[in-house]
Amino acid sequence: MPNPFPIYFRIDTTIVDYCRTRIGFKYRLSPKAGIGFNDEMKRISCISIIDDDQLFQYSIKKVLQSTDIIDNILQFRDGEAALNYLLKNKDNAAMLPEIIFLDLHMPLMDGWEFLEEFTSNTAVAKKTTIYICTSSIDHTNQERFKSYNKLSGYIIKPIRKNEIYELLDNELNSSYAAISPNIVLG
Secondary structure (H helix, E strand, O other): OOOOOHHHHOOOHHHHHHHHHHHOOOEEEEOOOEEEEOOOOOOEEEEEEEOOOHHHHHHHHHHHHHOOOEEEEEEEOOHHHHHHHHHHOOOOHHHOOOEEEEOOOOOOOOHHHHHHHHHHOOOOOOOOEEEEEEOOOOHHHHHHHHOOOOEEEEEEOOOOHHHHHHHHHHHHHOOOOOOOOOEEEO
């Protein structure tokens, strides 16, 4: 069956060249997924995507998998399911995500409600970096984002591959230089 989303996952040499020169990743071409990281790079044990949009989840998961540096990707369709998982595994740091991509508008429990519960529960055993991923350009959301000191970024959808690569590079190297203008860092 042909890939239903070919535009999102083609190998783009300009992106590879951009990442090699601008970001400093050591890339290799991976035969299975396209762009990947050098085996000598640090690894991320777990990333979570909390979003009700299946297309967004699918596309972000594919981009993350293409890096070959992430061991586990958790996906949740609403904040309540994610929060239940995190609280259930709060004492097992290996099961908790290092990075969360969080949508704001979801059924059952939206992103803001998730943040209220997650940040008020200090029992979670692992430091987690949280990026808000939303299609909303509402300034009240951006102002509310600034009131949470545990948030690392506010990303306006659609998110490009190079933006994901920049975020991963920043996480692995603790450097916030040369970040895309589509991303506001906390």
